């Protein structure tokens with residue numbers, strides 16, 4: 319998986335350095351701009367997964383930058399504020415910032431907020447997507463399976479099982495792992511691994527020719543063959 323990129327727009331260079339150092343240590347890539355205009359240019363060029371945006375900036379202030387970003391991008395924005403009035407303004411103007419922290423802040427807190435926002439953003443993105451394999455379309459959000467546009471009725475557990483296998487991208491998953499993922503750790507203690515086999519058998523039947531994509535891996539479990 320590629321590292322997520324964070325764009326920092328802040329003119330206090332020491333603060334940028336501090337955030338950059340700690341974000342990189344936490345596994346992010348970091349690009350930075352010291353004023354609003356170059357920040358917007360970097361945003362277009364680098365397509366970051368999150369923007370840390372200070373309000374007090376030379377030339378364009380953070381409010382203007384935030385508005386400009388929101389005109390054409392949904393990228394999450396974490397605002398940095400130094401004053402109570404700024405905070406009121408962020409909330410009052412409904413600028414579309416996702417979160418804010420007030421200066422002085424602890425770097426740990428900023429990183430925790432950034433992680434929370436990027437996690438939320440990537441979750442909502444995967445949940446929205448459709449997975450297409452052969453004639454099969456899996457609508458993760460609608461909890462629906464389509465074969466050549468026709469809906470197939472799977473039980474909730476069957477759906478979760480298929481989703482888990484598909485998301486493993488061809489890797490084989492053991493029956494125990496599938497029990498943990500689909501039935502949950504606690505339940506999986508009390509359920510026989512044959513439950514997985516029974517669900518797979520039913521799923522294969524319902525999926526018809528596409529059901530052969532769910533392959534048995536000897537002495538282990540199952541894998542989903544994408545092509």
Ligand code: CA
Nearest residue numbers: 329330372374
């Ligand atoms: Ca500043």
